[in-house]
Amino acid sequence: MRLGIAARLWSGVPFTVAAGQAAEAGYQGVEGVGDLARDPRLARRVLRDAGLTVTGGAYAANWFSNVYREIELDQIRRAAEFYAGLDCRHLITASLQVPERLASAGHFPTGRNDGLLDEQWGYLADSLGLAAYLCRREFDLTLHFRNQPGSYVETGDELDQLAALTDPSSVLLAPDTGYLFYAGVDPVAFVKRHRARIHYLTLKDVDGRLRDEHLAKRGDFETFVQQGGFCELGTGDVELDAVVEALRAAPFDGWLVVDQDHTSREPVASAQISRDYLAGLGL
Numbered sequence: 001m002r003l004g005i006a007a008r009l010w011s012g013v014p015f016t017v018a019a020g021q022a023a024e025a026g027y028q029g030v031e032g033v034g035d036l037a038r039d040p041r042l043a044r045r046v047l048r049d050a051g052l053t054v055t056g057g058a059y060a061a062n063w064f065s066n067v068y069r070e071i072e073l074d075q076i077r078r079a080a081e082f083y084a085g086l087d088c089r090h091l092i093t094a095s096l097q098v099p100e101r102l103a104s105a106g107h108f109p110t111g112r113n114d115g116l117l118d119e120q121w122g123y124l125a126d127s128l129g130l131a132a133y134l135c136r137r138e139f140d141l142t143l144h145f146r147n148q149p150g151s152y153v154e155t156g157d158e159l160d161q162l163a164a165l166t167d168p169s170s171v172l173l174a175p176d177t178g179y180l181f182y183a184g185v186d187p188v189a190f191v192k193r194h195r196a197r198i199h200y201l202t203l204k205d206v207d208g209r210l211r212d213e214h215l216a217k218r219g220d221f222e223t224f225v226q227q228g229g230f231c232e233l234g235t236g237d238v239e240l241d242a243v244v245e246a247l248r249a250a251p252f253d254g255w256l257v258v259d260q261d262h263t264s265r266e267p268v269a270s271a272q273i274s275r276d277y278l279a280g281l282g283l
Contacts, residue, residue: 109184178204208237
């Protein structure tokens, strides 16, 4: 297992600073390159100087509509070209968040009645298959799909539907443990059920008490994020130790990427707390 951390933890901080702090905290890689997303030459130099690898790049899209397919495939080609130029081997995609789902994300853990139509599921699966083929053929990148609250692939049923409709050899899964937990999905059970298809996983923790209070008040997802609902690893209620053990049993030789949507601490402090927790798990 290799350990990385999402660069977005350092929101507003130059990547030149973030990369050095990530390396000093003990991470081997970073997801994304922050404010250098349009400067591959400088990004390569910063990564080299810090001794870091780019774990993966991220690109969310409107995959479920044939109207946008050509546009989205063109954009993902651009993203793939950029990250392949940084010697990255993984591209992480997701379904775009939409306002009507963001307002009620997490409120329906047993299922929603405002999901995609069968025709839209078909477009989504076909588009992901095309994107995966493009990434592999042109850039030798593997495409992974990540769950996202406030999107049309959020609940356990929706994730299982996506898995059933897509080719497991070309569209892999990159679950986010915090987003699973927030949506009412057991991260440990999900990883065990799909572990053959998981080679990239986001480790995220959640304050369970705050989540329960927030959902009881019918709060929206963005408010939960800003309230600090996603916390440093080991300080919340996600059974991350059991997730890691499930991966070890697979076995798993991919990236574990720490992510935290928002922190009230200095980013480097949050990064270190999470890294120390993982060290306690033998990582």
